[in-house]
Amino acid sequence: MKFYLISDNIDTVTGMRLAGIEGEVCHEAEETRKALLAAMDNREVAVILMTGKLIGMIEDEVNELKLTRPSPIISEIPDRHAAQDVTASISRYVEEAIGIKL
Secondary structure, three states: OEEEEEEOOHHHHHHHHHOOOEEEEOOOHHHHHHHHHHHHHOOOEEEEEEEHHHHHHOHHHHHHHHHHOOOOEEEEEOOOOOOOOHHHHHHHHHHHHHOOOO
16 A cells, blocks of 8 residues: 655655655646546555645545545645645544544
């Protein structure tokens, strides 16, 4: 099982490749949607990492996939566009997923 990155920034993809995580760069909502669905269908991928900007572009689809498909896990990572801290992002995800506000 492996990680896969979908990012809007080539530097993030390059850095993750140094850590052994493959990925791709997307800039538009439709290409992001296609990349996410392809990664979801890849049985080798256990965790999909996505930058906050891309999740924001297709947030409804991401939330639907999180609720209806048990794997792989979709996790938001901060990027250079991050306006909020990572803790707030994780708290929001937990609140949406299980209805508990942290």
